[in-house]
Amino acid sequence: MQLLLLPLLVAGFGWLISWGFIKLLFFPHRSIRVVGIQWQSLFSKKAGQISVHQILPELTQGDSFQKILPFIDTKLDEFFKERLVQKMPIISMFIGDKTIAQLKEVFLEELAQIFPALLSEFTQSTAAAFLFNIELKWSKKLETYLLKATQKLRIAAFFFGFIWGIIIQFILTAL
Numbered sequence: 390m391q392l393l394l395l396p397l398l399v400a401g402f403g404w405l406i407s408w409g410f411i412k413l414l415f416f417p418h419r420s421i422r423v424v425g426i427q428w429q430s431l432f433s434k435k436a437g438q439i440s441v442h443q444i445l446p447e448l449t450q451g452d453s454f455q456k457i458l459p460f461i462d463t464k465l466d467e468f469f470k471e472r473l474v475q476k477m478p479i480i481s482m483f484i485g486d487k488t489i490a491q492l493k494e495v496f497l498e499e500l501a502q503i504f505p506a507l508l509s510e511f512t513q514s515t516a517a518a519f520l521f522n523i524e525l526k527w528s529k530k531l532e533t534y535l536l537k538a539t540q541k542l543r544i545a546a547f548f549f550g551f552i553w554g555i556i557i558q559f560i561l562t563a564l
Contacts, residue, residue: 395561396554403550407543411535430528454504461500465493 414430421428469489474481484492 392558395558396551399554399557400547400551403546403553404543407539407546408536411532411539414532414535454501458497461497462493465496469493 466489469484469492473484
């Protein structure tokens, strides 16, 4: 029994180190204060440093508005020719295709000007909620996934720890 004690202890220690490493990445799920020192997981700390602009492509630059222009044009056409006529039938008597084309042109010019500011405001207003969701919701799921994914690694750590324990046991008995 004493011959197996040291190998089992070293094997258990190897398994515990590999398990503890994954746990340290994600524990605690929420920041806690211990003796006046704030402690948060490495994942939470890094997730808090993520900028939404790093995750999302730069939508406010380049031709991103031009790419969605056909969609907006179709929706404006649908609005002026169908919904506006249904909601305000009297306007249909005064609006023709030429007026609709002029209104769409004015709306598209205005949208082209406010599109970058609109996207910037939207991403900034949702950034806090998005990052909070990453920290709380996804950290638990990622931790569970990583613990399952590293199960073979922990078994290997246990096995190699057991082998090292046997080697250490033989060295100690030889002395």
